[in-house]
Amino acid sequence: MLFSLIAKQMKMLIRNKQPLIILLVMPLVLITILSNALGSIMDGGEGAAIQANLLIVDDSSWTQEEEAIKLFLEREGVTGPALDALLKQFKSSDPVELLKDTILASDEMKKYIAVDYKQTVDLKAVRQDENIDGILNIPTDFRLNYIKTAYFNNANFAELSLYLNQDNDIRASIIQSVLADWQSGYTQSAALLEANLSPQEIMSNLEGVEKIEQVLEANERKIPASIYYTVGMLVMFALYIPAFLAGFALQEVQWKVYDRILLAGVSPILYTLSIFFTGTLVAFTQQVIMLLFGMFVLGIEWISLEGMTVIIVSYSLFVGALSALMTTLQFRTKTDGIANIFNGLFITVFSFLGGSFFNIRDISEMLGKIGDLTPNGATMSAILSIQKGQDLSVIWPFMFALYILVVVCVLLSIVFFPRRGVAE
Template sequence: MLFTLIAKQMKMLIRNKQPLIILLVMPLVLITILSNALGSIMDSGEEAAIQANLLIVDNSSWAQEEKAIKLFLEQEGVNGPPLEAMLIQFKSSDPVELLNGTILASDEMKKYIAVDYKKYVDLKVARQDENIDGILNIPTNFRLDYVKSAYFNNTNLPDLSLYLNQDNEIRASIIESVLTDWQTGYTQSAALLSADLSPQEIMSNVTSVEKLEQTLEANERKIPASIYYTVGMLVMFALYIPAFLAGFALQEVQWKVYDRILLAGVSPILYTLSIFFTGTFVAFIQQVMMLLFGMFVLGIEWISLEAMVVIIVSYSVFVGALSALMTTLQFRTKTEGIANVFNGLFITVFSFLGGSFFNIRDISETLGKIGDFTPNGATMSAILSIQKGQDLSVIWPFMLAIYVLVVVCVLLSIVFFPRRGVAE
């Protein structure tokens, strides 16, 4: 009997042109238009799309430490012109200046790392700033300790503290890659000097940019407009399915078809289950067709198909649960008001927050996080994360949000389902 009810719902969808146009034709048209119209704008900015924010906290400076360095050299027996020459050499070899003025100042590096240079920052406060991907803390007397270790064979190397924001592993890896090269350069200064090589010459030619590009190539795939808008329209138009199914169910009530179904011995729970499975099935078919359209028409190469199946099935289950809830609410109110409000307001708001129109995080990171708690936003973030080449584990928080909403929809369907029938 359940399959018979599902087949009946499918026939009603197929026989109505409006649902087919909205659920299948409109998203494909919009994907094509948006991909072509906005593709050049979106794709041209991909090089700067992954930019890490680095805060350098320098608790000292060469001007502050020069006196202490000079005193140390005098204690080592260096005086007169040799002392002045060494001070000039040490100043030109200042690792912090080399990092800021040479490595991070290059045009190639600026595409990947935005640097903010400050003194005496409260690290506890700075580490809580979600806009900062990494903090390099340079301690007091760093330059004096560096001179002692690099030029006078002191075994105590100056300590640096690097704090990375683990919420964004890719941006953190960008910072770590560059600073690892830099640190390797200054810790090997003594060996370079003994070989008559200047530290600044070696450290200014580090291969950070090359390694950085290799890291990005291995860890993150760039998302073109075709992928972004295919996913955006996929999650958006699936939300129209519950309103159509709930509208058909209300028509059956008004036409007394629902009463005849009950007289035939079909329980209301079984009828609601048929709506749930129909919504799930239609959403799955709709999403598969849109992904195939992207593959064969737009030339998209979808990666990690196993993860994609998990995400699509989960979102389809949510659409089915929402279909059951909206059917229940329309049975309760005996009007199409619920579906009209949902189509006119909620889908627009959810699509905006979920990023179907554009990346909401470009406006506000807070709105982006709110969008991740919407079902379409969670699904879109999960798919885009997978298509960037990230591990399967990244999708589980998004899947948890979706299934929490599934449980909420099911429970509300049970609570609000009318116990005394829905006859006019």
């Protein structure tokens, strides 16, 4: 019987053009318009989400150290053509030059790291510069010590100094990720040579850009207008579902259909549950369609699908519970005034506070916190949080609030639902 009631209500919804237009067509049109019209403003026209500033201080150079390297090789018994060949090989695999000319010089890397080179600076002074996110200090005789360590097993290890700006954790993480990858390459040069692999070949293929993407995704993924307004319209238009379902239920009362349902032995609780499950199903379907539209039409890459599923299901359950409660209230008042007030006032206020039109926190942090207390605002904040790359645990406080509302709405609709036929 429950499935028959749900199927009946779904047919009533599908046969009416107005609900379909408002629930599906309007949000998709608004998403497209807002994403394109406000995309350049929200996205800022930036090619990358964030860019770090790196200063490389090289106190030496190959030209300055070449003579010392040559003398060291001669003391090791390397002379003649073999000496020239080794010098040529060492110069071509100079880790500092590989870092400058290969890794940091790539077009992809330039989007994330802006590099400046200086030879001799006052480190104490430049470390106070807030615009510098990281300083790599390459000391005198670094190349000579590197050759001794990598090729002659000398214990005098070539050391570098890396200073990171702790006030810019994300940018510092980008620099640290790339330089750690680079350092790993040059410290393993001896093993690479034994395996007949060129350090130049290995170090030029470091996955620095991929690591940067991981750092950004884990810490600060930029939310473009397409994602923001897809989520904003998703949570806003789901709130129209309860009014439509409650309106159809009131029509059944006016057409004496509801009385016949009661005469058929259907309990009021079962009828309430049918409204709850119908609202949940419609809301879930609506949101899935909008997410797929964002993916295939707007090119959105949704991350953390398991988190998205939890949020969408939770919000759909709330919409179903609100549908049941609104139906109860309309049966009690015997008028569609409740639905009209909800559509005309509450949805507008909730959407404003929840951030569907724009980020309310840009106006007031306090309003933003109030918006998170609304069901649509909590859902939107939860989705945007995981789309920024935050851990899944961040959504549970929002989901807890939603499920409290679900339980309250369902209990109120069952308790206050009329136990007998609803007279006009």
